[in-house]
Amino acid sequence: MHEWPWDAAGARAWVDGSLAAARAARERIDAVNVFPVPDADTGTNVALTLAGGAAAVHLLDPAASVPGVCGALADGAARAARGNSGIILGQWLRGFAAGLDGDGADGDGADGRTAPQRLGAVLGRAADSARRAVPDPRDGTVLTVAREVADRVARSDGPDAARALTRALADAREGLPRTSAALDVLRDARVVDAGACALLVVLDVLAHVLRSGRAPRPDELDLAWLPAPATAVVPGPAGVTGGAFEVMLLVRPDGGRAEQQADHRPGGREGDHGVEDDLAVALAHVGDSVAVADAGLLRHGHVHTDDPAAALAVVPARQVAQAVVRRLDLPPADPGLVIVTPSPGMAAWFATAGAVTVVRGPGAVVDGLEEQVARAAADTHAASVVVVGVGVPAGLGPVTADGVRLDVLPVPDDGTAAVACLALLAGGRDRAGAAAREVLARLRTASSGSVQGPEPGARQSARPDPGADACPVPASAAVVAAVRRLRAAHPDGQAVTLLHGTAWTATDAAVAARELERDGLDVVLAGPAVGVTWWAGLD
Structure with missing residues (x-):
């Protein structure tokens, strides 16, 4: 897409500049992360996601095209993605790369579209792709902001894509509190969407590259607009409303x-x-x-x-x-x-x-x-x-x-x-x-078919029967007896860990645990594990 102007060097500058900017903005974005859960890591997740994308780009041939660079960025970012925010960003990058690959213009504007219209179409493809990553998309989030920016760029007057994107981003930043308020959890917490903040940081770098042909220097990064609340969000059980x-x-x-790997082209689908x-x-x-x-x-x-x-x-x-x-x-x-x-x-x-x-x-x-x-x-x-x-x-x-x-x-x-x-x-x-x-070093173990203890000065390791899960279900009494034999040989033992497989169940293990607790042992239950019917460790 030469009309932006845009070339492979510019694409690589965007990759490296986005990673640097995400790292610089990480703590401020983490601090407002309350959706989908308040785990205070959106900024960190986006930085790690972009680091994976940048690493993939750095492995490319220096002569790689713009779609090739952006496709590798998308592949690497999606593979390295962390959290919900990383997955959505990875899929946004996938759509961006697909939009570049399918642009179809030869750089002279012969298709009749202006540069902002063409950039807007690519950003629109990215926004659509990000929305498809989520089966239950929510308004007021990064998905809304991605679509609004794309539409503003596509509607811009004039031939300058960099100016159109810069103005669209200024509007998006100004309207971010209002946009985020559409989602009740963000409105109640009085914060803006952390994922939207991260995307705007990445797009700010794109606008700078389009204007100057290079990534912004650290002193040129504009992060002052990012919120800096007095009290950061801290992960905790009170804030987790979905799965734990x-x-x-x-x-x-x-x-x-392998035959499908040979046909793969980064960003190609x-x-x-x-x-x-x-x-x-x-x-x-x-x-x-x-x-x-x-x-x-x-x-x-x-x-x-x-x-x-x-x-x-x-x-x-x-x-x-x-x-x-x-x-x-x-x-x-x-x-x-x-x-x-x-x-x-x-x-x-x-x-x-x-x-x-x-x-x-x-x-x-x-x-x-x-x-x-x-x-x-x-x-x-x-x-x-x-x-x-x-x-x-x-x-x-x-x-x-x-x-x-x-x-x-x-x-x-x-x-x-x-x-x-x-x-x-x-x-x-x-x-x-x-x-x-x-x-x-002092652990003594027993498992289905074996009782083991350490050699002097050596660390103990258990060796469960390879086919233990196929064995008949042992009586809990047999497990208790095995642990008592271990304790008789090593009376200083005070705690036992019981691991159950799929045949000897958690219910069976609980029966054994109650019996061993009567012997004065502290008991911890764990499982189910593969490759063993039961395992006990005495310390």
Whole structure:
């Protein structure tokens, strides 16, 4: 779209400038985040989303076209998207790229449209695409603002697209309090929509690039219009009105077949298989705040739910490229905690303990573990993170590409991970990793078919029977007897963690727990875990 004026260098300047501006505006946007839930992270989520898009652009051939640059931005942003706001922005970028790709003009205005009309059409395509990401779009949000800006640009007089966009953005900023008041939750909180603020920051950078051909310098960023309330929104249980957990699913609709990868062109399609709708409908049955973005060969779904396991089950495991679960009503902690588990049923338990939980379920064709852990570590918003998980190599890290320090604690199974998680919570944040290692060094375990304890000076690890879930349901009395044998050999044991599978249920585990509590033990229940009928750890 040369009439803007616009070229690939300008497109790259917009990418880098948008990321810098989003990072600069992050705290102010976080502070007004109350919709869809008051978790104070929209600014952070948008910055992380754009960082993924910028990384994808930086991998392109230097000769990539404008649609190629914007398509890669859309692919990378949608794949890296965080939260509802990130998904919507990723899908807005998808529509923007599709609008560029389908513009059809050769740059000389031969189609009769002015530059503002052409830019308005592209922004309109982006606005439509963002609205389709949400099965229940709400007026007064970023979706309304995206449409208003596009319409204002398209109606502008004169040939100057940069001037038209600049004026449209000034009108949108001035009218943002009135626009946001259309949504009752924003009106009651007397704040503007955080997602709309983020989009306007990105479009401000676009306007600057169109005017000058370069990204704005830090001293040229105009962020003074962003609200700065005296009291920032803080995550907490009182503000969460929908599902308590956020689940984000990166899905391969076709199972990731290689022959389809060969035909993929970044930004080249906009949900032409209708998979977004199918995924959105499935997620809407298990929660709210649903949004789905097209991430090229992948689809990225977001939902708030009280049943993470149900959300993780909406697509076949073989199609899951990435699954991340976190609790919405817990404030950030430092160090942060990342858990890697093969058990979808354990996601809620680990997330409730404060972990950003990566689920690598049975049969899932997941992406590289290092990338998964780095994403989850960034989601903790902490400078240092303890990583506990099944299959996590000890050599992972020690620092992610984003500069987050990792303290990696590999464990053999979910039972040991649960014990480590409890130790981290009880041991104090200043020595979290050391506290967990001390507990695991003295841990004695029993599982269906085995009773184990540590060798002198060695850390204990349990080895459940590979086919344990197929075993007959054990009587709770057998579990109690196994724990009592452990305690007889190690009378200093004071607490036991009981992990149940799918055959030995939570109800069965509760019966065993009551019996063990009569013995004077503190008992914690967890589950359901895969690959084991039952597991017990004595500390």
